[in-house]
Amino acid sequence: MQACEAFRKQVSVPCTACRYCCDGCPMKIDIPAYLDVYNTYKTDGSWALNRMDSIESEGKPADCIGCGACAGHCPQSIRIPEIMSELAELSK
Numbered sequence: 001m002q003a004c005e006a007f008r009k010q011v012s013v014p015c016t017a018c019r020y021c022c023d024g025c026p027m028k029i030d031i032p033a034y035l036d037v038y039n040t041y042k043t044d045g046s047w048a049l050n051r052m053d054s055i056e057s058e059g060k061p062a063d064c065i066g067c068g069a070c071a072g073h074c075p076q077s078i079r080i081p082e083i084m085s086e087l088a089e090l091s092k
Ligand code: SF4
Pocket: 024, 025, 026, 027, 028, 029, 031, 063, 064, 065, 066, 067, 068, 069, 070, 071, 080, 081, 084
């Protein structure tokens, strides 16, 4: 159990869904919703990526322009633009 939790912490991003990152996103991407999918993908596998289709978000990871406006507001210092780019690649 402990090893499993350690693995989960290692591969996941520590998003608390505070949404501080969302207001400044010019592409209106629901960042925490996609990070939740990302975490499930990292721990449980690629089936989790199917959940991206059901997220009600105006912007998608593929719309991210890498401006970094989100990352500056994240108290967890999550590398959001990188992850959006990774999710965009994975969803091709
Ligand atoms: S880097 Fe991407 S996710 Fe972050 S604010 Fe800019 S467009 Fe939105």
